[in-house]
Amino acid sequence: MMRYVIVGGGVAGTAAAENIRKRDLEASITIFTDEPYTLWSKIRLPELFSGSVGPKDLLVRKPQWYERRKIHLRTELTVNAVDPGTKTITTSKGEEVPYDRLLLATGGTAYVPPIPGADLENVFTVRKLEDAIRIYGQLKNLGNIVIIGGGTLGLELARNLLETEADIHVVESHERLLPKLTDPAGSEMLHLRLTHLGINVQHDCDTEAIVGEGRAREVVIKDGRTLSCDAVIIATGMRANKTLGEALGLEMERGIIVDDHMTTSIPDIYAAGDVCEHRKVKYGAWRAAEEQGAIAGANMAGEDLVYEGTVPSKYVRVSGADVFSAGNLDWRGDLESKMHVEWEKMGYKRLVLEGCKSGGAIRIGDLRDAQRALRAIDNGTDVCPYMEDLRTWDLSFVPKAVTQNR
Numbered sequence: 001m002m003r004y005v006i007v008g009g010g011v012a013g014t015a016a017a018e019n020i021r022k023r024d025l026e027a028s029i030t031i032f033t034d035e036p037y038t039l040w041s042k043i044r045l046p047e048l049f050s051g052s053v054g055p056k057d058l059l060v061r062k063p064q065w066y067e068r069r070k071i072h073l074r075t076e077l078t079v080n081a082v083d084p085g086t087k088t089i090t091t092s093k094g095e096e097v098p099y100d101r102l103l104l105a106t107g108g109t110a111y112v113p114p115i116p117g118a119d120l121e122n123v124f125t126v127r128k129l130e131d132a133i134r135i136y137g138q139l140k141n142l143g144n145i146v147i148i149g150g151g152t153l154g155l156e157l158a159r160n161l162l163e164t165e166a167d168i169h170v171v172e173s174h175e176r177l178l179p180k181l182t183d184p185a186g187s188e189m190l191h192l193r194l195t196h197l198g199i200n201v202q203h204d205c206d207t208e209a210i211v212g213e214g215r216a217r218e219v220v221i222k223d224g225r226t227l228s229c230d231a232v233i234i235a236t237g238m239r240a241n242k243t244l245g246e247a248l249g250l251e252m253e254r255g256i257i258v259d260d261h262m263t264t265s266i267p268d269i270y271a272a273g274d275v276c277e278h279r280k281v282k283y284g285a286w287r288a289a290e291e292q293g294a295i296a297g298a299n300m301a302g303e304d305l306v307y308e309g310t311v312p313s314k315y316v317r318v319s320g321a322d323v324f325s326a327g328n329l330d331w332r333g334d335l336e337s338k339m340h341v342e343w344e345k346m347g348y349k350r351l352v353l354e355g356c357k358s359g360g361a362i363r364i365g366d367l368r369d370a371q372r373a374l375r376a377i378d379n380g381t382d383v384c385p386y387m388e389d390l391r392t393w394d395l396s397f398v399p400k401a402v403t404q405n406r
């Protein structure tokens with residue numbers, strides 16, 4: 001009987017376990033997670049800060065899901081060491097567990113840029129559910145909250161924190177908001193929406209320091225301005241959790257390097273999700289982590305599947321608007337594209353063309369055809385015969401998806 005051990009119970013680890021079980025009904029499959037929860041949705045984490053949802057609402061998998069599949073989920077246990085010679089892992093309780101194939105799906109940690117004062121008492125980062133619960137308790141009845149970072153997490157936190165009735169300020173160093181998801185026009189549209197909601201937002205705005213004695217009192221901007229604050233949240237991205245990989249001496253750059261089969265430089269050790277880097281790309285996205293985990297799991301169970309990469313795509317809800325973006329966003333505006341701005345509805349649509357292929361898409365507001373746009377990009381659909389349809393944003397020429405039982 002094969003013994004599969006998975007370190008990390010996020011979406012990558014869970015997808016791997018599910019895909020091993022689909023192919024091997026007898027194997028022992030164990031997921032170790034240092035968290036006390038089953039798989040939960042990081043995408044929905046900011047909602048916790050509105051006070052309208054609780055931790056249980058964020059759970060994606062119930063305990064029964066694991067039981068039905070005979071996947072042994074061992075919570076609140078950190079895997080501290082891996083010995084590839086004896087093929088064992090050691091947990092924080094000193095237990096040694098043997099494996100035949102091992103997956104490192106340890107995700108990432110919040111990245112904190114080297115800003116003086118980032119270690120003050122009321123300066124937070126948000127990545128884990130426990131952190132979010134603890135921090136939310138400290139954000140009630142405050143006058144000013146400053147969020148450093150105008151990416152998905154920063155903007156979503158801003159909108160949800162409006163419910164606390166504090167004045168919310170977002171400062172983003174990049175020249176665009178949501179820099180990985182929008183082009184300049186999309187960023188402007190989001191700026192308009194955020195301002196409309198009452199969020200003070202500034203891009204192209206570098207933080208110099210956070211100052212205060214013990215507790216943060218002011219955020220100092222590089223141009224000399226200051227923002228007074230009762231709490232600061234730093235939402236400036238993540239870094240791969242490389243501790244185990246480093247201890248193992250795995251080949252590593254921004255993450256553990258994996259090949260197209262999701263294998264690492266040590267036999268029988270695989271990696272997937274935010275912890276890894278594939279063909280020099282580190283995604284930091286739910287869909288990519290899930291796809292990588294599924295392929296790693298299948299290959300651990302004996303398949304020979306190739307991971308070709310994931311078209312970067314994200315659905316997010318920012319400042320009350322649905323935002324979707326996928327593929328090449330051509331933010332310099334070098335390529336031909338179909339663009340439509342609806343000022344009254346504060347909506348924006350753009351389809352980027354790479355010759356006869358649709359290379360990328362951005363939608364703010366109306367996302368009804370976002371799935372079709374994504375499929376056109378994923379499948380390399382030839383859009384040249386449909387230029388007339390594209391003029392009216394009719395994507396019905398893109399075939400429907402084949403639905404899969406999950």
Ligand SMILES: Cc1cc2nc3c(=O)[nH]c(=O)nc-3n(C[C@H](O)[C@H](O)[C@H](O)COP(=O)(O)OP(=O)(O)OC[C@H]3O[C@@H](n4cnc5c(N)ncnc54)[C@H](O)[C@@H]3O)c2cc1C
Pocket residue numbers: 007008009010011012013032033034035042043044045046077078079080105106107108126127152153241244272273274275283284285286287289313314315316
């Ligand atoms: C707040 C937030 C919002 C996001 N919003 C979006 C979004 O809107 N759209 C999108 O596409 N993506 C979003 N992302 C990114 C997306 O959630 C991640 O890319 C994805 O969850 C990565 O999954 P993973 O399984 O690789 O890692 P993780 O989800 O980080 O899971 C890794 C798990 O391993 C555990 N672990 C680590 N080391 C050990 C160890 N030694 N022993 C035991 N357990 C260990 C960790 O505690 C964690 O539970 C968001 C991320 C965050 C944090």
